[in-house]
Amino acid sequence: MNWIINFFTSSIGMKIVMSLTGLFLISFLPIHLIGNLQLLKSDGGEAFNTYAYFMTNNPLIKFTSYGLYFFILLHAFQGILLEVMNKKAKSTKYLVKTNTNKSWASNNMALLGILIFAFLCIHMGDFWFKMKMNRLPLIDTYAGYEGMGLKDLYTRVSVAFKQLWIVIAYLVGLFALAFHLMHGFQSAFQTLGINHKKYTPIIKFLGMAYSILIPLGFAIIPIYMYFK
Numbered sequence: 402m403n404w405i406i407n408f409f410t411s412s413i414g415m416k417i418v419m420s421l422t423g424l425f426l427i428s429f430l431p432i433h434l435i436g437n438l439q440l441l442k443s444d445g446g447e448a449f450n451t452y453a454y455f456m457t458n459n460p461l462i463k464f465t466s467y468g469l470y471f472f473i474l475l476h477a478f479q480g481i482l483l484e485v486m487n488k489k490a491k492s493t494k495y496l497v498k499t500n501t502n503k504s505w506a507s508n509n510m511a512l513l514g515i516l517i518f519a520f521l522c523i524h525m526g527d528f529w530f531k532m533k534m535n536r537l538p539l540i541d542t543y544a545g546y547e548g549m550g551l552k553d554l555y556t557r558v559s560v561a562f563k564q565l566w567i568v569i570a571y572l573v574g575l576f577a578l579a580f581h582l583m584h585g586f587q588s589a590f591q592t593l594g595i596n597h598k599k600y601t602p603i604i605k606f607l608g609m610a611y612s613i614l615i616p617l618g619f620a621i622i623p624i625y626m627y628f629k
Contacts, residue, residue: 412486415479420589422476427586427611429469434618441625446555447543453554454546457532477518484511506584513581520574527561528554562626571623575616582612 408414436456439449456462506513531537537552561567586608590596595604 412483415483416592419476419479419483420592422472422479423585423589425472426469426476427582427589430615434615437619437622440555440558440622446553446559449555449558450540450551450553451543451546453532454549454551473521477514480511480514504584506580507588510581510584513577516577517574517581520570520577523567523570523574527567528557531557559626562623565627568623568627572620575620578619579612579616582615583609586611 409418436452437449439452440446442448456466532552532554535552537554537557540551540553541547543551562571587601587605590604591601595601
């Protein structure tokens with residue numbers, strides 16, 4: 402049992418956990434994006450509201466969501482802990498900087514992570530919390546959803562994205578997410594031992610494409626709804 406504790410509290414163990422939780426969170430983003438793109442439909446919010454109802458009432462998805470929340474917190478906590486450990490190691494072992502060849506994103510992963518976490522707090526507080534605490538009006542007009550307690554999350558999102566500061570905050574958060582992914586995507590595979598001259602360039606390309614397209618997809622939503 403001690404070796405398990407020692408492993409998961411070691412630098413290598415924490416990096417492996419960071420990689421696994423990061424890849425899990427990466428796999429969630431496209432699913433979340435597909436659902437959020439329902440906001441762009443010109444149907445008065447029916448597609449998005451029914452999607453939100455399904456996501457909050459399906460037992461399997463509800464169970465998975467608790468794991469998602471846990472992994473977000475674990476990923477953030479271990480990221481901060483690793484940053485503190487790295488700074489202590491550098492201050493005691495090195496007299497000169499050794500990260501001159503690293504990218505800006507790799508040198509600022511902690512800062513990017515903090516920005517993303519702040520963005521998530523705004524996002525969860527404005528939408529998720531209000532929905533969970535029954536602070537949204539109910540809809541009883543969609544065919545097949547009469548009397549099922551379907552909530553009007555679409556109107557809340559529409560009102561929020563008419564405020565310029567919220568749109569700007571979202572874009573800053575997505576900008577941070579893009580750079581965080583640019584380094585984190587490939588770094589996760591490398592930490593797990595997937596580092597080969599044949600496959601690493603493919604992973605880098607996929608990581609770069611993913612890091613641009615996914616945040617861009619999310620960014621379109623607040624911009625479109627602000628100018629709509």
